[in-house]
Amino acid sequence: MTSSSARALSALALAAVSALALSACAPSVDAAPQTTATTAPAAPAAVTPSPTVTPSPTANPVATSAEPAYATCDDVVSPDLLAEYRQQGWVSWNAAEEGVEFSPFDTFPGGAPAGQLSCRYGAGPDVATDNFFGLAWAPISGSAAQAAQEALAAAGYQRLDVDGSTQWAMAGSPGYSDDEGWGETYQFSESDVRWVSIRNELQYFAPPA
Known part of the structure; x- marks a missing residue:
């Protein structure tokens, strides 16, 4: 092979390498943009409206100071029901004094009123069971009663004016509600507040002394 032929081949080889290098550096064609599927937010679960009762024109009671209506949990419950519990060996205790159970008045502005009775009736405070009955009562007056009722209204309780008292009730689930x-339910009088887990259990309170 002559020197001129060799130079020609070298030139061709160099040109081919340059072409390959330029091809490698050339930008690739953009792929079609991918669309990310988004999931529409789930619709909110349907909320069953609470039963409504048209309140009577009874004015919201403004509590006044008074002597405690009950001294112990034995005084709180009706005599007939207390006698029935005694026959089956049940005792009563004030869970508020135990300091380990929730009081239904703990959520009141300023906390539970002094002198509250968060009563339990069952086999005893040291028996691990949920088989017991509960009632709660506390003296409350003036602005404290007003603030407590405003807090209950803000929490979703419905106001019912019944027999000269003001009740604040929450709709219950099946098995944990009365016929209505x-x-x-919380019931306010002019001097105190009562609590029950089911509204019709208010009937088990003994008349104040």
Whole structure:
């Protein structure tokens, strides 16, 4: 092979390498943009409205100071029901004094009123069981009673004006409500507040002394 032929081949080889290098550096064609599927937010679960009762024109009571209506949990419950519990060996105790159970008045502005009775009736405070009955009572007056009722209204309780008292009730689930659908209920008089887990259990309170 002559020197001129060799130079020609070298030139061709160099040109081919340059072409390959330029091809490697050339930008690739953009792929079609991918679309990310988004999931529409789930619709909110349907909320069953609470039963409504048209309140009577009874004014919201403004509590006044008074002597405690009950001294012990034996005084709180009706005599007939207390006698029935005694026959089956049940005792009563004030869970508020135990300091380990929730009081239904703990959520009141400023906490539970002094002198509250968060009563339990069952086999005893040291027996691990949920088979017991509960009632709660506390003296409350003036602005404290007003603030407590405003807090209950803000929490979703419905106001019912019944027999000269003001009740704040929450709709209960099946098995935990009365025939009208009401569960947990607070009842305010002019001097105190009562609590039950089911509204019709208010009947088990003994008349104040």
